Amino acid sequence: MKVLPIITGEAMNKKGAIGLSFSQVIWVFRLIFLGMAIMFCLLLILMYINVSYASEPAEREILIQRILFSPNGISYYNPLTGIVEAGTIDLKKFEKNVLDKAIHYDRDYMAARMDLNDLETGKPYVGYYNKDFYQEKIVLRGLKGSGGVDILERNFYVLIKDGEEIHNGTLNFEVVMPRT
Amino acid sequence: MLKKRLGKKGDWEIWLIILQPVIIMVFLAAFGLWIYNLSQANALEQLYYSKDVPLSVNAVYAAPANYHFTYAGGSVGDFNYMFGNQIMQVGLEGGGDKYYYADDLFYRDLFPGLATSFKPRGNRLELDSNGFGLSASELIKFNKKLKSGYLNTKNNSWTDKIIALKGEDSQIIQFWIKDGLPYKGAEAVANSDIYLEFKMLEGKNLTAYIDFKTAEKSRKLASIIINRIVGRNTDVGQINIYLTEIADIKEAGVILEIGKELQLLVSDVDESFAYYYGGSNE
Numbered sequence: 001m002k003v004l005p006i007i008t009g010e011a012m013n014k015k016g017a018i019g020l021s022f023s024q025v026i027w028v029f030r031l032i033f034l035g036m037a038i039m040f041c042l043l044l045i046l047m048y049i050n051v052s053y054a055s056e057p058a059e060r061e062i063l064i065q066r067i068l069f070s071p072n073g074i075s076y077y078n079p080l081t082g083i084v085e086a087g088t089i090d091l092k093k094f095e096k097n098v099l100d101k102a103i104h105y106d107r108d109y110m111a112a113r114m115d116l117n118d119l120e121t122g123k124p125y126v127g128y129y130n131k132d133f134y135q136e137k138i139v140l141r142g143l144k145g146s147g148g149v150d151i152l153e154r155n156f157y158v159l160i161k162d163g164e165e166i167h168n169g170t171l172n173f174e175v176v177m178p179r180t
Numbered sequence: 181m182l183k184k185r186l187g188k189k190g191d192w193e194i195w196l197i198i199l200q201p202v203i204i205m206v207f208l209a210a211f212g213l214w215i216y217n218l219s220q221a222n223a224l225e226q227l228y229y230s231k232d233v234p235l236s237v238n239a240v241y242a243a244p245a246n247y248h249f250t251y252a253g254g255s256v257g258d259f260n261y262m263f264g265n266q267i268m269q270v271g272l273e274g275g276g277d278k279y280y281y282a283d284d285l286f287y288r289d290l291f292p293g294l295a296t297s298f299k300p301r302g303n304r305l306e307l308d309s310n311g312f313g314l315s316a317s318e319l320i321k322f323n324k325k326l327k328s329g330y331l332n333t334k335n336n337s338w339t340d341k342i343i344a345l346k347g348e349d350s351q352i353i354q355f356w357i358k359d360g361l362p363y364k365g366a367e368a369v370a371n372s373d374i375y376l377e378f379k380m381l382e383g384k385n386l387t388a389y390i391d392f393k394t395a396e397k398s399r400k401l402a403s404i405i406i407n408r409i410v411g412r413n414t415d416v417g418q419i420n421i422y423l424t425e426i427a428d429i430k431e432a433g434v435i436l437e438i439g440k441e442l443q444l445l446v447s448d449v450d451e452s453f454a455y456y457y458g459g460s461n462e
């Protein structure tokens with residue numbers, strides 16, 4: 001049996017020291033290579049098997065649609081016709097924070113901030129969905145990895161219904177969703 | 181010769197040669213078993229529906245009015261679906277994958293959110309929304325409950341209201357409540373805060389005539405009472421609301437025509453007023 005030159009020396013000369021022959025070292029590399037080949041094959045196959053579905057981006061979009069379009073959202077709902085006038089923000093509903101009851105998860109799941117700007121009077125209004133959770137999580141903005149949050153921003157031109165008056169305005173959404 | 185070599189003490193090389201295909205076979209077997217389990221248990225479909233159905237629930241809730249959505253195709257009918265507490269669980273037999281959706285609990289008393297469990301027949305899952313509440317079922321069952329809209333009628337001190345109820349024989353059957361005391365008197369109809377008249381017709385339809393001067397609050401009251409009736413009766417015909425004029429009503433006036441095949445209890449009316457004045461509207 002050949003003794004590997006790199007293991008010769010003081011350690012080799014000690015009684016009971018383990019030395020590797022050339023063919024043993026070759027076998028070590030061979031097994032490592034075998035493992036790599038197997039892992040490579042597995043990775044190739046796994047690339048074509050999707051065992052997870054990412055619905056979170058769609059959920060953030062739907063939250064905005066729900067705030068805007070559902071009868072208990074912030075848009076004006078005409079109780080006579082039973083029709084939501086989408087795009088006409090009811091200031092009464094906006095300021096009373098109706099959303100926490102209208103969009104109810106059993107846990108803190110998402111949050112949103114809405115900035116409503118009256119373009120005619122210049123008056124700004126701020127509304128929240130799940131305000132406490134928003135303030136807790138928005139500080140994680142920009143943090144990479146699973147500890148961070150995903151943000152979705154959307155801007156709309158809207159009408160603002162303040163009593164009987166209708167004004168032009170803009171509505172900016174900022175939806176915050178933790179990654180884990 | 182191989183037997184001779186295998187028996188040779190310390191000859192490990194042969195064992196390693198054998199070990200290589202064994203390692204490969206073990207990996208392939210484990211991997212194949214994993215893929216087999218995925219395909220046999222419909223695990224991928226189950227995972228897919230566990231996310232896609234709650235997503236659809238959220239989307240249907242976002243509809244601005246009545247909306248009926250049929251979720252069909254694929255292997256929808258292979259699974260059990262359990263809705264409750266804003267979590268949907270899907271699996272072959274109990275358990276399974278779960279995911280979250282948001283209920284609309286603004287009118288919690290009238291529309292308490294999804295709470296049902298079923299296995300769809302015909303590979304279809306039905307979601308039915310009236311804009312506020314939503315039902316999920318294995319079969320088409322249209323939700324006839326009415327919207328009453330965001331309108332603050334909450335009033336904790338409603339005992340000073342006068343509510344006139346008129347029965348089918350056009351006799352005033354009861355008045356509530358002035359200073360906490362019930363009283364009767366024809367003049368009270370003209371001065372009542374709320375006027376509610378019931379008429380019985382053949383069939384199973386519901387028709388409400390609401391006072392046009394107080395249309396918003398009248399519609400809300402009519403919707404609340406109709407929803408109580410719809411909740412009590414499984415087979416309600418057509419539901420219509422028309423504007424009319426009811427003289428000298430301060431707050432809301434409703435004339436309700438009810439099919440004789442439908443059941444309405446006095447407690448439904450009581451609860452409707454309680455909800456109208458104290459419901460979770462705010």
